[in-house]
Amino acid sequence: MKTYQILIAGGGAAGLSVAASLKRRDASLTIAIIEPSETHVYQPGQTLVGRGVMSLEQLKRPTHTFIPPGVDWIKAAVTAFKPDANEIDLDNGTTLAYEHLVVSLGLKLNLEGIEGLADTLGQNGVTSNYVTELSAYTWDQVQKLKTGRALFTQPPMPIKCAGAPQKAMYLSCDYWLKENRLSGVDVEFHNAGAVMFGVADFVPVLESYIKKYGVKTCFSSTLIRVDGPAKKAWFKQGDGSVEETTFDLLHVTPPQCAPDVVASSALANEAGWVDVDQKTLQHTRYTNVFSLGDVCSAPNAKTAAAVRKQVPIVADNLLAARKQQAMPGVYDGYGACPLTVEVGKVVLAEFGYGGSLKPSFPLDPRVPRSLYWWMKTTGFPWVYWNLMMRGREWLVKTSP
Ligand SMILES: Cc1cc2nc3c(=O)[nH]c(=O)nc-3n(C[C@H](O)[C@H](O)[C@H](O)COP(=O)(O)OP(=O)(O)OC[C@H]3O[C@@H](n4cnc5c(N)ncnc54)[C@H](O)[C@@H]3O)c2cc1C
Incomplete structure (x- = not known):
């Protein structure tokens, strides 16, 4: 059975981004991403396709172009998590072992x-x-x-x-x-x-x-x-x-809801989500397991914007945990929802745990603006494809 230092279950927005961020921190790590889909979709753009502002093709890119150099892509689906044995089963009949696991399977x-x-x-x-x-x-x-x-x-x-x-x-x-x-x-x-x-x-x-x-x-x-x-x-x-x-x-x-393979596993909380500490994103019981993105239990808004902030926190905390050091990253629950109230205008709702406002710009966030429409249609997709998915963590801090 093959053992990886880090296994990433689910190569969507969160899984591919965290792989890139981990490799940038330490190129010597042995990492594999388990992801069945050959195409990655920029889901926040689906709202714009629904209004004819973007085409479906603009949202899709081949998954392989986001697998960082030196990372193995295992094109399969996870069928069982076995955290007591540090193993996972795949639908191709193989079992893989890990030292650390990142769960980023999204939701169902x-x-x-x-x-x-x-x-x-x-x-x-x-x-x-x-x-x-x-x-x-x-x-x-x-x-x-x-x-x-x-x-x-x-x-x-x-x-x-x-x-x-x-x-x-x-x-x-x-x-x-x-x-x-x-x-x-x-x-x-x-x-x-x-x-x-x-x-x-x-x-x-x-x-x-x-x-x-x-x-x-x-x-x-x-x-x-x-x-x-x-x-x-x-x-x-x-x-x-x-x-x-x-x-x-x-x-x-x-x-x-959480994917069945997560909800039925020992990693799940009562509601089925991967049970993490909402600040460190480390599993509450299995300390060599971290989770981020839609599948984790942290009570933030489940968005790609949240993923962008969570990625460096998981990367820093996981690597600190590997060295038995204190984890430096603290997630404040940041998430963002660009509310497209009309073509040409967006209310950019950015907030953290407890509904605390976290605007990125020195402007009243409650006002619909054409600047934010430009961000939604042009700026955010560029940040997603060229920064977040490549492990480039501009304007992201790992602690408050
Ligand atoms: C209509 C719509 C509008 C949105 N608008 C916005 C927005 O404006 N702003 C914003 O920030 N966010 C928005 N989002 C949310 C955002 O897209 C998600 O929060 C983000 O994609 C979550 O990333 P993730 O990696 O957790 O999940 P995903 O990106 O969904 O990735 C999960 C991955 O896990 C894989 N997977 C599933 N099961 C298995 C398995 N058993 N084994 C291995 N792999 C598996 C899947 O194939 C997938 O690639 C929107 C989403 C939708 C649908």
Whole structure:
């Protein structure tokens, strides 16, 4: 059985970036990334594909171009974590051993959590920017809708990029408004939660756009069933009752959870996520295991922006742990959500644990700005591809 000094389970945004950061710190490390997919997708761009601002092809790059020199890419999926033996099993029948493990498997879109959804998604006007290939179908359906009922849904937290369900709605409304169709489209936002956004400072500006677009907001309203051909959807209400309604376009944000292979392992907390200390990102019981990105239990906003801050913290702390030294990195919960309230304007919500505001720019973060639209469409993708994914940690500190 082969043993690596560091195994990285999951080569998405977090796994590929942390591999690059580790190799830059110590080129002699033996590292392998376990990742089945040949294509890496820049998921934050899916919102823009849903509005025709970017193409799907612009979001995709070959995974192999992000495997740092000297790192092994094992093109397989993890089927079992065995942290008591420091081993993992793969779907190609092999078992690998490690000295240190990084778990970065992302999260699972639980399509089965909504009855009928998997059968109709991508047809009958039922779409989701959360499913990479369907973000283009969103744009197709938004353009085709002349009049009728457009429903946008948000499931219970946690989900990745908690603002993305409403971003899809604002950008669609922006299009219908510019096409002089909005008065003929009934737009509803069905939110399983009780507020428009988890950080109160950003709610008033979002409410101003809700008003501008004439959106009806339905709180404590959770999508539980869809019948695509009949164009019907059912929502469970806070009091337990179920309401049936019709739609012409239904943008669904599926419920989200930890991947089964994590949730069923000894690494998981009660909710299924990899159980880490929220400051060090080290596992709470297995000290040679670290986790970052969507799969870890830290209560930050699950975003690529959070990954960018977590990567150097995990790299520093893991290498310190290997030398039995004190871990220097402290994660403050930073995450960011660029709320695309209209084409050309973004409210850049940046915040840490407890909803504390963490703006990167000396500007009032509650104001929609064209500068942030440029960041969302041009600046952030450049930072992602050229800095974060290459282990270049500009403007990232590992301790407060
Ligand atoms: C519609 C949408 C909009 C978003 N908008 C933003 C935004 O504006 N700003 C922002 O910062 N973030 C945004 N995000 C969130 C951001 O994309 C994620 O938080 C980020 O990609 C998380 O990185 P990750 O590495 O944890 O997960 P991923 O990048 O999803 O990577 C997980 C990897 O694990 C692999 N994997 C899964 N199972 C296994 C297995 N069993 N074995 C081996 N490998 C496995 C997968 O193939 C994948 O490559 C958005 C996401 C979506 C979907």
